[in-house]
Amino acid sequence: MNQAQDNILIEVRDLKKYFPVRGGLFQRVVAQVKAVDGVSFNIRRGKTLGLVGESGCGKSTLGRAVLRLQQPTGGEVLVDGKNIVHLGKRELNEYRRRLQIIFQDPFASLSPRRTVAQIIREPLDVHAIGTSQERDKRVIELLADVGMGAEVRDRYPHEFSGGQRQRIGIARALALDPSFIVADEPVSALDVSVQSQVLNLIAELKIRLGISFLFISHDLAVIQHVSDEVAVMYLGKIVERAGVDDLYNEPKHPYTQALLSAIPVPDPLTGRSRIVLEGDVPSPMNPPSGCAFHTRCPKVMDICRKELPPMVNAGTSESPHQVCCHLHQ
Amino acid sequence: MAGNNKKVPLLSVRNLVIEFETEQGVVRAADQISFDVDQNETVGLVGESGCGKTVTGLSILGLIPSPPGRIVSGSILFQGKELAGLPDNQMREIRGRDISMIFQEPMTALNPVFTIGNQMIDVLMRHRGLTRRQARAGAIEMLAKVGLPVPDKRIDEYPHQLSGGMRQRVMIAMALSCDPKLLIADEPTTALDVTTQAQVLEQIRKLQQEFQMAVVLITHDLGVVAETCQRAIVMYCGRIAEAADINDLFARPRHPYTRGLLDSIPRIRTQRPVELPIIPGRVPDLLHLPKGCRFADRCERRDDQCSQVNPELSIAGSNNQVACHHPLQYKDSLS
Numbered sequence: 289m290n291q292a293q294d295n296i297l298i299e300v301r302d303l304k305k306y307f308p309v310r311g312g313l314f315q316r317v318v319a320q321v322k323a324v325d326g327v328s329f330n331i332r333r334g335k336t337l338g339l340v341g342e343s344g345c346g347k348s349t350l351g352r353a354v355l356r357l358q359q360p361t362g363g364e365v366l367v368d369g370k371n372i373v374h375l376g377k378r379e380l381n382e383y384r385r386r387l388q389i390i391f392q393d394p395f396a397s398l399s400p401r402r403t404v405a406q407i408i409r410e411p412l413d414v415h416a417i418g419t420s421q422e423r424d425k426r427v428i429e430l431l432a433d434v435g436m437g438a439e440v441r442d443r444y445p446h447e448f449s450g451g452q453r454q455r456i457g458i459a460r461a462l463a464l465d466p467s468f469i470v471a472d473e474p475v476s477a478l479d480v481s482v483q484s485q486v487l488n489l490i491a492e493l494k495i496r497l498g499i500s501f502l503f504i505s506h507d508l509a510v511i512q513h514v515s516d517e518v519a520v521m522y523l524g525k526i527v528e529r530a531g532v533d534d535l536y537n538e539p540k541h542p543y544t545q546a547l548l549s550a551i552p553v554p555d556p557l558t559g560r561s562r563i564v565l566e567g568d569v570p571s572p573m574n575p576p577s578g579c580a581f582h583t584r585c586p587k588v589m590d591i592c593r594k595e596l597p598p599m600v601n602a603g604t605s606e607s608p609h610q611v612c613c614h615l616h617q
Numbered sequence: 618m619a620g621n622n623k624k625v626p627l628l629s630v631r632n633l634v635i636e637f638e639t640e641q642g643v644v645r646a647a648d649q650i651s652f653d654v655d656q657n658e659t660v661g662l663v664g665e666s667g668c669g670k671t672v673t674g675l676s677i678l679g680l681i682p683s684p685p686g687r688i689v690s691g692s693i694l695f696q697g698k699e700l701a702g703l704p705d706n707q708m709r710e711i712r713g714r715d716i717s718m719i720f721q722e723p724m725t726a727l728n729p730v731f732t733i734g735n736q737m738i739d740v741l742m743r744h745r746g747l748t749r750r751q752a753r754a755g756a757i758e759m760l761a762k763v764g765l766p767v768p769d770k771r772i773d774e775y776p777h778q779l780s781g782g783m784r785q786r787v788m789i790a791m792a793l794s795c796d797p798k799l800l801i802a803d804e805p806t807t808a809l810d811v812t813t814q815a816q817v818l819e820q821i822r823k824l825q826q827e828f829q830m831a832v833v834l835i836t837h838d839l840g841v842v843a844e845t846c847q848r849a850i851v852m853y854c855g856r857i858a859e860a861a862d863i864n865d866l867f868a869r870p871r872h873p874y875t876r877g878l879l880d881s882i883p884r885i886r887t888q889r890p891v892e893l894p895i896i897p898g899r900v901p902d903l904l905h906l907p908k909g910c911r912f913a914d915r916c917e918r919r920d921d922q923c924s925q926v927n928p929e930l931s932i933a934g935s936n937n938q939v940a941c942h943h944p945l946q947y948k949d950s951l952s
Contacts, residue, residue, distance in 0.1 A: 307785075344808035448900050479665035479900070480837065484881040484893040491892070506810065509883040511892060527829060550815040552840030554882055556863045564819055566779045566814045567766070 289470065297500045298354070298468055303363035305353045309573060321573050323349040325524035326363070326476045328599075330505060331468070331517075336494060337499040338515030338532070340508055340547070342409040344526040346524040351470040354502065355387050367468070377508075385415055387459040392473035394453030398445040404431075404456055406440040430459040434489060437442055451482030458489065462497070470502045475510060487513055508551055512536055520544045523580040526599075530609040540602055540611040542585050581613065589614060621836035625697070626653035627831050628677065628799060633691035633701070635672050638684060644903045645670040648855040650691070654799065659825060659832040661842035661849035663862075665900060668852040670835045675703075677833070678718055679708040685807040695799070698839065706816045714744040717792035723784035723805035727776040733760070734772040737791050744795045759772055759790040762827075772889055782813035787887045789820065795826060818845055843867055848936070851875050854901060857930055871933050871944040874912045910942065920944045 305324040308317040320541050323346040331337045341347045341518055352358040355366050356372060372383050391397040398407055405427050412423045428438045434455040445453055454474060466526045471490065475483045491514055493499060505511050511518055512532060520541065528541040537544045546563040565584045570576055582592040591614050593599040602616045603609025626676040635647040636882040646787060647669040654660050662670040675681050677693055679700060693700040697718065700708070701907045712718075720726045726738055734756055741752035752770070760768035776784055784804065793801060802821065806814040825832055834846055842849050843863065848861040851872065877896040898915040901907060907914065911924040922942050933939040 342812065451899060480839075480878060480882050481665060481896040484883065484895045485897075487883065488892050488895060507883070508811070509885050512885055513883050513889060532889075533924065537887070548814060549883065552810045552814075552818070552838065552844045554839040554843045554867065554879065554884060556843040556867050559710060562815060564815050568782055568813065569810070 295332045295589060296330045297333045297368065298329075298502070299364075299366040300330075300354060301328050301364040301366070303350070303353055303365065304361045305328045305349050305358060306361040311520070319573050322524045322575070323572060324353055324360075327521075327524075327526050329519055331500045333467070333500055334498040334514040335392050335492065336503050336514055338518040339502060339521060340506065340518060341521035342547075342570060344569060345521045346543065347506075347521050348472055350521070351389070351472050351502055351504050354452045355389060355470055357389070364583065369547045381415075385411075386463045386467045387470075388464070388466040388468070389470045390454075390457050390461050390473065390474045394450055394457050394476050395445075395477070395552060397457055398453055400445055403442050403444060406446070406458060407458050408463055411460060415464060415498035418465070422478060426463065430462055433462060433493070434459045449482070453488055454478060454486050458486075458493070465497075466499060466532070468500045468502070470504070472504045473506070476504075476505065476507065480555065483510075490514060495515065508536075508547060520547070523569065523575050525580065526610075526612045527613070528609075530603060530611075532605050534603060534607060534609050538609075540609065540616055541581075541613050542587050542615070543581050546584075546586070560585075579612075587615060624655070627656045627696060627758075628833075629692075629694040629922045630673070630677070631692045631694070633673065633676065633687060633693065634674055634689040635681060636689050639904075641904050645689075646686070646855055646903065647676070649930075650857060650859060652850050652857070654831050654833060655777040656798070656831055657825070657829055658848065659834060659846045661846035662742070662833060662835045662852065663837065663839060663842055663849050663908075664817050664852035665837055667900060667903065669855040670852050671803055674718070674803050674833060675854075677799075678712050678716055679703060679705065679800060680803045682818075684788045712799075713740060713792075713796045715797055716799045716801065717797040718793070718801040718803065718850070719785075719788050719792045719805050721807050723788040723808075724790055727784060729776055730772050730773055733779075733787050736870050737772070737787075737794055740791060741794055743775070749779065756790075756794065756841060759794045760787065762824065763787075763790045763793075764816070765790070781809055782816060785809060785813075789817070789824070793824060793828060793830075797830055799831045799833065799837070800825075801833045804837070806841065807836070807838070815842075816855070819917070821845065835862075839867075839878060851878070852904065855903065856911060856927075857938070858912065859937075859941075859942060860930070861934070861939075865934065865937055869945075869947045871937070871939040872912075872942075873916045873918050873945065874947060877915075910940075918945075 303324055304326055306320040306322050309319040309321060311318040327350055339347050353360045360373055363368045365373050367383055408427045408430055409423050431438060436455055441469045442572055475486050503514050515532045518532050518535045519526045522543050528544050539548055546565050549563045567584050570583055578594050579592045582588045597612050601608045601609045601611050623844040624938055631651050633647055634898050636645045637646055645687055650673055664670045676688060678927040688701050736751040737756035739748050757768045757772055765771055765786050767785060825947050846861050846863055849866050851858045854872050858874050869877060880894040901911060909924040909926055910928055913919045926942045928942050930938045
């Protein structure tokens with residue numbers, strides 16, 4: 289048990305991020321959008337937590353709040369046991385070196401007016417690491433890490449395809465030897481034939497460099513491939529969290545079951561019953577009472593409309609399977 | 618095969634070549650594209666970005682922006698009528714009435730300053746010659762058919778008041794309101810969440826039955842193709858790589874590119890592989906295409922012939938075609 293505790297790199301406790309909605313004559317706060325509403329999870333060293341959910345569920349906001357790219361409204365983010373939510377700028381900068389992010393759109397996240405070498409060197413320059421020659425050498429190592437040759441150093445981002453740009457973005461994220469990377473939909477903008485190349489790269493880096501990932505995606509197949517543990521998010525809350533095999537083989541929350549059954553299968557001969565959910569995701573500004581999923585849940589009961597179910601462990605103590613649903617109380 | 622009693626296809630595209638003028642030179646976005654679509658049939662046009670699938674779809678409706686684009690050669694026969702080079706005023710009669718199109722991002726196709734009703738009523742009055750009152754009733758009925766909740770209220774709302782899934786439904790309702798014989802759907806569910814995608818695909822399938830129309834589904838998602846199409850055309854770099862019945866395509870792909878695509882898509886598996894199979898390299902730049910087969914650089918079956926001669930699309934089995942010098946062979950397929 290103690291060893292498991294030691295292995296935890298990131299611990300998120302009851303994290304909240306609310307956005308005020310202003311309106312009326314004096315732009316008063318008239319409502320709150322609870323983008324992230326009381327989320328807790330751990331990520332162990334060298335492991336990947338996959339975070340999956342539909343658009344607007346708060347998964348990207350959660351990723352940003354964990355890194356304090358957006359200041360959380362409440363809750364704690366512990367990095368190696370130290371809460372970083374209230375750290376001052378200077379102290380935070382020390383932690384920032386170890387925490388990095390890769391963005392979805394490799395076209396928007398790289399400056400078009402800088403060369404590849406300048407882009408990858410920037411974090412080293414900002415944190416004043418090594419001499420200038422050492423930094424140049426490091427850039428070449430980093431390019432090799434992501435499968436690119438030194439000859440691309442003086443070229444500009446527009447000269448590269450989407451997959452290669454994403455590699456450059458990954459090289460930049462690796463520059464400071466981070467122990468934790470938030471990957472926010474890193475392959476969603478890429479074509480299928482390069483998507484798998486980048487996914488393999490991320491999986492390899494995790495093993496070779498021992499980096500922990502919070503891997504955010506709407507794509508359950510991608511999440512399955514890269515994750516050790518998976519959390520499913522719906523309207524600002526995690527509704528189910530389990531080891532990857534448990535979650536995919538025995539999904540317990542009706543939302544997870546519906547998500548899994550909704551994916552089109554690339555095999556015309558697989559006939560299967562699909563759970564087609566009714567309606568749309570409700571507005572996070574005005575979430576339904578009780579369990580937020582009750583408006584679309586095929587197994588809704590009376591209690592679901594009134595009471596929010598607590599998170600319980602429906603698995604074992606060795607392989608926990610957390611689920612937030614009245615069916616599993 | 619007895620070719621003489623084969624029924625005339627609804628749409629017949631032959632040797633279509635589309636080029637775009639760019640600052641760097643002329644780009645051939647679609648090169649020698651030929652395919653047929655029968656009545657009531659759903660055909661998938663599959664490929665990665667830049668393969669020419671959208672341009673091919675747009676050309677059927679005469680929507681290639683010109684300049685810079687133009688149809689260089691080839692023909693597009695729709696019910697025996699030549700659409701390539703048809704003057705715009707004649708094209709307008711066909712567009713929306715006989716052939717409709719839906720797009721990936723409904724917000725770009727819906728006019729933000731008019732209500733849903735206004736936009737639908739115009740189309741119905743123009744193509745069907747209805748009065749305003751009849752057209753409004755028809756529009757409400759159509760919105761109900763695509764599964765929009767409270768259609769008589771939604772009809773007076775503006776596009777921004779609807780969710781993405783609802784907008785896509787409205788666009789489908791608009792596209793189908795004149796009972797077209799052919800629907801061209803360009804990535805209709807790509808911008809949607811997976812649960813909404815399931816709803817919309819279900820809806821398209823249902824409406825296709827009801828309206829007895831043919832659908833050309835343009836998509837990059839082989840999962841969507843497997844679940845909705847009877848036949849699929851795989852495109853690569855402006856050319857058709859393979860065209861086959863859906864069961865053949867997925868069980869016995871003949872083109873190495875199709876095989877690679879099928880292997881490399883992440884899919885839910887019971888056993889996770891350590892590494893995903895990949896297609897090495899990347900799609901060549903359309904401005905600097907290789908001389909021979911465009912897939913040769915990434916293909917493990919290539920030889921000298923492949924880098925010299927671009928393979929033609931040839932018959933491979935009763936209904937199938939492949940453009941490859943060394944297509945994959947299967948023992949159990951006698952064709």
